[in-house]
Amino acid sequence: MFSTKWATSPREHDVIIERNVRIRMSDGVYLDGDLFRPASQGAFPAILGVHAYDNAMQSVPTMPQAMQGKNAQAEAGDPHFYVRRGYVHLIANARGTGRSEGLYSHYGPRDVEDIREIIAWLAEQPWCDGNVGMFGVSYFSVASKQVAATNPPALKAIWGQYGYTDFYRDKFYHGGILAHTFLTSWAKHLAGVRVDPWSRRNLGDEEYERRLAALRADKDIMAVPELAAAVRNSEDGPNPIILDVLLNPEDGPYWHERAPDLEAIKVPIMLGACWGMYGLHLPGEFRAWEKITAPKKMIVGPPIYLDRPVYQYAEASLRWFDHWLKGNDTGIMEEPAIQLFMMNSGGRWIDSQEWPLPETRWHNFFLHRDGLLSEHEFWPNEGATSFEDNNFNKRGAIEFTTPPLVEETEIVGPAKLTVYASTTDEEILLFASLWDVAEDGTSRILTRGWLRGTLSGVDPSKSSDWQTHHRLAGKTPIEPNVPKRYEINIIPTANRFPEGHRIRLRISASDDEVPESFLDLLAQGHLVRQRPSWISIHHDADHPSAIELPIISGNRIGTYISGGGARRKASGGDQGKRGWDRW
Structure with a gap:
């Protein structure tokens, strides 16, 4: 998976720190930054990070974590790590934030122009050799993709992981549903x-x-x-x-004003996130992978919160910058384009050159009465399953679960839920989550998806076989008690289901469950309906509700499920009854 070439820059420089460096913009506004550079003579490549938080956050004490550092704690990386290895590192505040002058425009065009000008300023300094890269996660990553779409001449490489690329869909309005808890908590960081x-x-x-x-x-x-x-x-x-x-x-x-033109990016870029970031960064990273044509790689790791300042990727990012900014052969470009952690597999990684994976087989699992999720298509007169959504009484939900899988099965990629739903209300909010259920009954969340019914109009020109692009604009009225077809995108995941495990789909109209983790908390806190309603999920021959799962390994010549016995294989004579339309 990884190259054996590790010819990275040695640790050989002392560090000079210049706080509150003032950088003049073309409109006369001065921006503020902290500059870290080698004490040695000479010119070096520069690494830039731009953000909207106070720069003091980069050096306050951290909470206990696996790798403890004193030089930095937030999302810009450890400046001392890079400077000791022959890089300049500038961490700058966007205008209107920290000590920078002007007014903040929330990733607006002026913010992007400022970053272009900072890059040009860096390239002209006597201690810089004219080559600039950008590093950082979250805000830093988002800003780097924005400016990369304008292709500044001196910007030669980006390590831009953990960064949403659609501010509406990825950050604040999941499927058109306001994620207000994240909005208000994030805004507090901008006090x-x-x-x-x-x-x-x-x-x-x-x-x-x-x-x-x-x-x-x-x-x-x-x-x-x-x-x-x-x-x-x-x-x-x-x-x-x-x-x-x-x-x-x-x-x-x-x-739209804030969305980067990903197809315009020509700067080499490292993408990625972790599987637990389905509520914020993960969708944008896969969107970037699909649209960016520049040299690129992507790493999607286990569902954990990165230690600050992103020590997990320090060495790998050094190899990336050594290759693109210094011209050193570190072997990083010989490695697979995509490296994905397989959850529940004992720490296994899988490699690919394409996304979705070329070995993917898209397979429908249909929703049935009594909470059954099965590859069997519908039996006559199945009807619907209903639940109450009542903010003053009970927030309901329904679950559909497969029988135990007859052999180990792996899913990797995006899923799509097609559901026929009706409501007694004039609006419907649909929340979907995918779970791995172990033989002892314990369950683990894998990923989620959302959709607001009145904003569910589809743009076919921007949709693909595995991803429906909703316009999320121009509300369409909902007729109460009339079933309507909805396609809900389920954020990509990668999970191994051992034999005997079950796949569970959960559908609700709100965040009605306790978050499974800190990362899952980022995917919750949505606006709820104050008006009570009853919601029905229809599943019959006329309303074939189903979830399409991306299966890369498993029982491809028979049934995925045992029909009741966890260890019993399906007979060969039963295989002909399956639907293989997309296999």
């Missing part, structure tokens, strides 16, 4: 930021007031104290970013 209010400046007075009035009349929004505060105090609220997000509840100009 003191001077914000340029996009909606007030761009919508026009009449449209601005119309949208604001709609928010004030929205019972779902006003039931959340932090959101209500932002709406009631629209002129001097706690954080204008919250209000901008609320005033743009559908995909549109506010979000």
